[in-house]
Amino acid sequence: QLQLQESGPGLVKPSETLSLTCTVSGGSISSSNYYWTWIRQPPGKGLEWIGGMYYSGNTYYNPSLNSRVTISVDTSNNQFSLKLSSVTAADTAVYYCASLLSDNISSRLDYWGQGTLVTVSS
Amino acid sequence: DIQMTQSPSSLSASVGDRVTITCRASQSISSYLNWYQQKPGKGPKLLIYAASSLQSGVPSRFSGSGSGTDFTLTISSLQPEDFAAYYCQQSYSTPPTFGQGTRLEIK
Numbered sequence: 278q279l280q281l282q283e284s285g286p287g288l289v290k291p292s293e294t295l296s297l298t299c300t301v302s303g304g305s306i307s308s309s310n311y312y313w314t315w316i317r318q319p320p321g322k323g324l325e326w327i328g329g330m331y332y333s334g335n336t337y338y339n340p341s342l343n344s345r346v347t348i349s350v351d352t353s354n355n356q357f358s359l360k361l362s363s364v365t366a367a368d369t370a371v372y373y374c375a376s377l378l379s380d381n382i383s384s385r386l387d388y389w390g391q392g393t394l395v396t397v398s399s
Numbered sequence: 400d401i402q403m404t405q406s407p408s409s410l411s412a413s414v415g416d417r418v419t420i421t422c423r424a425s426q427s428i429s430s431y432l433n434w435y436q437q438k439p440g441k442g443p444k445l446l447i448y449a450a451s452s453l454q455s456g457v458p459s460r461f462s463g464s465g466s467g468t469d470f471t472l473t474i475s476s477l478q479p480e481d482f483a484a485y486y487c488q489q490s491y492s493t494p495p496t497f498g499q500g501t502r503l504e505i506k
Contacts, residue, residue, distance in 0.1 A: 324443070324486060324497040339494045373442050383449040384490040385433045389442030 279303045281374050281390040289368075289397050295361040299374030299390060306355045307332045312377035313350060313357040314386065317370040325370075329377060330357060364397045371395075401425050401489050405498035411506040416477045420501045422470045422487035431491035434463055434472045437484045437500075446485075447472065477503075 285297035299313070306313065314329035328338035330348045338346045347360040361368060371392040378387045402425035412418050422432065430450040435443035445454045447463035450470055460475040474481055482505050487498040 323499045324488075326494045326496065337493055341494075375442070382452065383431055383433070384495075385445055385448040385454075386435070386443070386488070387445050387448075387454070389444070391440070391442050 279376055279388040281376065281388055283372060283374050283390045283393040285393060285395070287394060287396060289364055289395060290399050291365055291397055292363055295359070295364050295368060295372075295395055295397075297359045297372055297374075297393065297395070299357050299359075301355045301357070301376070306350060306357065307352050310378055310380065312379060312384075313348070314375050314377050315348060315359045316373045316375055316386075317368075318373070318392070319367075319370040327359065327361075327372075366397050369395065369397045400494060401428060401492055401496050403487055403489055403496050403498040405485075405487055405501050407501060408499065409502040409504065411504050412477055413506045414477050414479055418474045418477055418503065420472045420485055420487075420503075422465075422472070422498050424468045424470075424489055424491075427467045428489045428491035430466045431489055432463070432465065432470045433488045433490060434461075435486045435488065436481075437486065443486060479505075 280302045282300045289295045312329045315327040318324050326339050328348050330336045332350050345362045350357045371394050373392045375386040375389040404423045406421045432450045434447040437443040446457050446461050451463045462473050464471050485501045
């Protein structure tokens, strides 16, 4: 069973770049069945899909964030990362990493990290 | 983007009650609908995928039904550990989108 753990700064200044890493254990990030994703949840609000990446390099970003988002995979360390540029207070949220399993039945987020709160403030 | 609307937004119930949560999609999503449970301070947990398939390890008191635009999550007999927030999510088209959530509270 996969385990995912987010890490990174909890405080980022406005206009700077938010950087988070997700470490995957219990399985290989090179698995062809998985799409490694980031999702966020502003305080007291719902869940928003940020984007994701296959280990091979194929990526998808939410169009609402597309120009500011970069997701990358580090197969040697079994990690994947999120960079969100030009942050504002609206980017304050709990950020989750999750594994998206895709098969002939459906796509679903079967494992999640516990989340990390990132606050954007000067 | 496909809009997902859950009802009710919050619900009070007692241990042993049967509870139903509804999720409606703004367009047909076939059976590409997942349900998640989230407890405070934790990441969501997958309960149901493809509208009605029970995720491994999830108790059988949870069930899902529906297709097209209307879906339900049913908990047949509430247990103390079931008091949490529940979210639906469509995987029919990108970007995947979530309902706003239903908070299930103890009466």
